[in-house]
Amino acid sequence: MKYLLKIAYIGTGYCGFQAQNNGRSIQRVLTEAAEKIFAVPTRVTGCSRTDSGVHALEYYITLEPGEGASGVKTENIPRAMCSVLPEDIGVVEARAVDDDFHPRYSAKGKEYKYLIYTSPARDPFYSGRAWMHYMRVGTSELENMKRAAGYFVGEHDFTSFMSAGSSITDAVREVFSFDASLSGNLLELKVSANGFLYNMVRIMAGTLTAVGEGRLSPEDIPGIIGARDRSRAGVTAPPEGLYLNRVFY
Amino acid sequence: MKYLLKIAYIGTGYCGFQAQNNGRSIQRVLTEAAEKIFAVPTRVTGCSRTDSGVHALEYYITLEPGEGASGVKTENIPRAMCSVLPEDIGVVEARAVDDDFHPRYSAKGKEYKYLIYTSPARDPFYSGRAWMHYMRVGTSELENMKRAAGYFVGEHDFTSFMSAGSSITDAVREVFSFDASLSGNLLELKVSANGFLYNMVRIMAGTLTAVGEGRLSPEDIPGIIGARDRSRAGVTAPPEGLYLNRVFY
Numbered sequence: 001m002k003y004l005l006k007i008a009y010i011g012t013g014y015c016g017f018q019a020q021n022n023g024r025s026i027q028r029v030l031t032e033a034a035e036k037i038f039a040v041p042t043r044v045t046g047c048s049r050t051d052s053g054v055h056a057l058e059y060y061i062t063l064e065p066g067e068g069a070s071g072v073k074t075e076n077i078p079r080a081m082c083s084v085l086p087e088d089i090g091v092v093e094a095r096a097v098d099d100d101f102h103p104r105y106s107a108k109g110k111e112y113k114y115l116i117y118t119s120p121a122r123d124p125f126y127s128g129r130a131w132m133h134y135m136r137v138g139t140s141e142l143e144n145m146k147r148a149a150g151y152f153v154g155e156h157d158f159t160s161f162m163s164a165g166s167s168i169t170d171a172v173r174e175v176f177s178f179d180a181s182l183s184g185n186l187l188e189l190k191v192s193a194n195g196f197l198y199n200m201v202r203i204m205a206g207t208l209t210a211v212g213e214g215r216l217s218p219e220d221i222p223g224i225i226g227a228r229d230r231s232r233a234g235v236t237a238p239p240e241g242l243y244l245n246r247v248f249y
Numbered sequence: 250m251k252y253l254l255k256i257a258y259i260g261t262g263y264c265g266f267q268a269q270n271n272g273r274s275i276q277r278v279l280t281e282a283a284e285k286i287f288a289v290p291t292r293v294t295g296c297s298r299t300d301s302g303v304h305a306l307e308y309y310i311t312l313e314p315g316e317g318a319s320g321v322k323t324e325n326i327p328r329a330m331c332s333v334l335p336e337d338i339g340v341v342e343a344r345a346v347d348d349d350f351h352p353r354y355s356a357k358g359k360e361y362k363y364l365i366y367t368s369p370a371r372d373p374f375y376s377g378r379a380w381m382h383y384m385r386v387g388t389s390e391l392e393n394m395k396r397a398a399g400y401f402v403g404e405h406d407f408t409s410f411m412s413a414g415s416s417i418t419d420a421v422r423e424v425f426s427f428d429a430s431l432s433g434n435l436l437e438l439k440v441s442a443n444g445f446l447y448n449m450v451r452i453m454a455g456t457l458t459a460v461g462e463g464r465l466s467p468e469d470i471p472g473i474i475g476a477r478d479r480s481r482a483g484v485t486a487p488p489e490g491l492y493l494n495r496v497f498y
Contacts, residue, residue, distance in 0.1 A: 008373055010376075078369075087373060088373045088376065090370060090371035090373045090376075091370065122339035123257060123339055123341075124257055124336060124337045125304075127336040127337065
């Protein structure tokens with residue numbers, strides 16, 4: 001059997017999704033939980049390699065328990081998993097899927113949110129859950145950021161928005177939508193695409209911040225994309241503001 | 250000088266606002282921070298004795314530094330305090346007030362929120378920040394809870410909604426407003442009054458939950474209030490769902 005699980009997690013205490021030699025990964029904690037439930041070795045596959053400290057409001061994994069797995073009913077998997085998982089990971093729903101379903105390769109696209117807390121005063125409820133970055137965002141700053149975001153939409157080579165260490169050779173991705181909105185002191189960037197390069201959303205967030213602060217103009221964006229040069233884009237915004245928000249299948 | 254500070258905090262790691270012999274209190278941590286800033290003994294007075302684990306979206310304290318205090322400008326106090334406070338306490342603003350201002354006795358009323366996460370699936374983002382209590386809330390359940398909440402409005406003796414250990418003798422309070430709303434799986438109760446008895450909001454939340462689950466009818470509420478008997482009301486809902494939301498001066 002292969003199960004598809006919709007989960008959510010706070011990434012603060014983890015080294016990212018993927019199991020690594022050192023550090024506590026989401027994948028490792030999920031694998032340990034699944035093996036308690038099924039009482040056999042179980043393969044856990046994720047929909048995305050999220051970085052250390054990045055959160056997920058919606059994330060998908062598949063579970064493939066080995067031979068002789070205990071007979072947990074599909075509808076009972078979320079509650080069984082929640083009972084053995086730490087409080088910062090939740091399982092929302094589970095269903096059986098075909099063997100050829102892959103949470104990553106079957107995805108047609110994803111949507112990320114990036115949250116920036118723009119006030120100089122600290123809001124403890126956003127600590128570790130948004131980038132604490134003081135900036136003045138009025139109507140014109142927000143309009144500039146929205147216009148800049150619009151230039152990312154479409155199919156482009158996003159080499160300028162990929163961390164230098166990446167081994168990806170084809171950096172062409174299609175951004176479906178990209179918007180910025182402000183609610184009180186909280187600036188929310190929301191971007192969907194058919195795929196994302198390593199640190200792409202965080203670099204786009206750092207670049208839009210530069211637009212909001214007047215260090216770049218919205219009309220600089222096409223040139224930055226066209227340059228295919230990481231050094232032309234803005235800083236890589238920190239992980240705590242980033243949320244995987246939706247996965248499209 | 251006497252300063253009035255608007256603060257916010259996540260109560261999870263604290264034994265409540267008030268300094269106690271054992272346990273780490275919000276008041277103690279604020280006092281230590283203020284004494285670092287002013288470099289002299291400083292009196293910290295709060296607007297409410299919130300319980301262990303209770304949060305505050307808006308809370309007021311006064312700071313009274315002793316003789317010889319360092320000359321921190323009022324407008325710099327929030328940032329100075331934030332720089333020495335832990336991440337779960339934030340200072341939003343500060344202003345000078347008259348000597349006779351008291352954050353508790355000068356308050357004309359307060360508003361609390363109580364959050365109930367009603368889905369059986371865990372949302373890690375509400376862990377420790379809402380009461381995880383599975384209940385089905387449809388239109389009729391919500392209507393019943395709103396009707397029940399309405400019976401609390403007005404001036405009543407709330408002895409039935411005060412924890413047994415309290416030494417208060419006059420339990421008459423005026424509830425200004427009380428409403429229930431649902432957003433996704435999150436049920437929000439919001440109540441304002443000229444004052445609250447010990448555990449009053451948590452007992453009202455436990456009682457409204459009983460109405461939502463059909464164990465009490467909205468029309469039972471006047472009789473429960475009239476009985477002046479704690480045993481007639483519902484359970485005391487846990488602290489993690491409770492937020493001090495506003496203080497009226």
